[in-house]
Amino acid sequence: MTRTLQSQLIEKGLVNKVPKKQQSKQPKEQKPMKQHKTTKLSRRDLEELMGTKRPIYHKVKGSYRSR
Numbered sequence: 001m002t003r004t005l006q007s008q009l010i011e012k013g014l015v016n017k018v019p020k021k022q023q024s025k026q027p028k029e030q031k032p033m034k035q036h037k038t039t040k041l042s043r044r045d046l047e048e049l050m051g052t053k054r055p056i057y058h059k060v061k062g063s064y065r066s067r
Contacts, residue, residue, distance in 0.1 A: 009015040047053055056067045 006015070057064045058067065
């Protein structure tokens with residue numbers, strides 16, 4: 001008569017019995033995916049977001065100069 005530790009603890013009343021998960025007979029319905037709003041950005045807006053139109057500085061003889 002082999003008993004597990006868990007069953008012995010349940011018999012002594014030291015541990016509450018853990019309920020088993022019941023599998024539902026009906027599969028869960030999948031929710032439709034939300035569509036993101038797409039906005040068409042112009043080339044100028046994309047370049048501004050990427051930061052390509054920012055001033056460029058480089059160091060020459062200890063001082064910073066702009067290009």
